[in-house]
Amino acid sequence: MFRLDGKRALITGASGGIGAAIARALHAQGAEVILSGTRRPALEALAAELGGRARVIPADLSEAAASDALIAAATEGGAALDILVNNAGLTRDALALRLKDEDWEKVLAVDLTAPFRLSRAALKTMIRRRWGRIINIASIVGVTGNPGQANYAAAKAGLIGMTKSLAQEVAARGVTVNAIAPGFIETPMTEALSEAQRAALAERIPIGRLGRPEDVAAACVYLASEEAGWVTGTTLHVNGGMAMP
């Protein structure tokens, strides 16, 4: 089950902790993976590690034209794009009273606007082929909120709403659109938290540990699979039981 042989997947933010795990997992299921991100050396290293069926297309999704250009490059020569994983994201944390406009806008641009543009462009080819999977990596904070992350929480909540709308628009064409809302995962992004914050977090997680990138990647494999064809518009919570919305 859950084989992805012959499918082409684009993963944004593939040099990050969760993105790289997703790329490895989709690749292990037989998919050809296109690795995108801002850090070319890390992407090249991942592609080399994976061996065949892996390509690198760097993109800085904070630039307005980058999303369309990325899909155009990924589908050059009429190549199919079967799976889009909108994983790229960044944080610019501050309490709202101190949150600068530019940090609000930057997070919204990369974490919400870019996934929309990428999805819009990818859907054109997916609905034509009557098959597609879009998987948006949201966050539990998009549902619960989190002090210091008004921008990030707003973007991730927006991503969940966008997922539901897109899912309804394209459901009749064999294309599913789903979100994954990870809880606190061990990545460079969560390493920015203090030790005390991390300990407090682990205490709030019934399973008793922070998540691993592979926990998210497994959910992604499922949603990308043929077998998940009747699942659309949903948000799969992968958070160790920390929140059960």
Next chain:
Amino acid sequence: MSEIAEKVKKIVVEHLGVEESKVTPEASFIDDLGADSLDTVELVMAFEEAFNVEIPEDAAEKISTVKDAIEYIERQKAA
């Protein structure tokens, strides 16, 4: 019937799976040919590809019948 009209008709028949006899110039994609809103978007994209023209969103919104499509494309090709 012009070459463009023939090609438009063929695309409509293929995309919507309707009988050729129903694809009259006055036929409305949604009201007469059973298209949903996504079908109309797909049709516009198919026209763009087949005729190598760009149909911007505000123009696409005004294309509701077979005749609208033919006339729009003929204008673009003449320009």
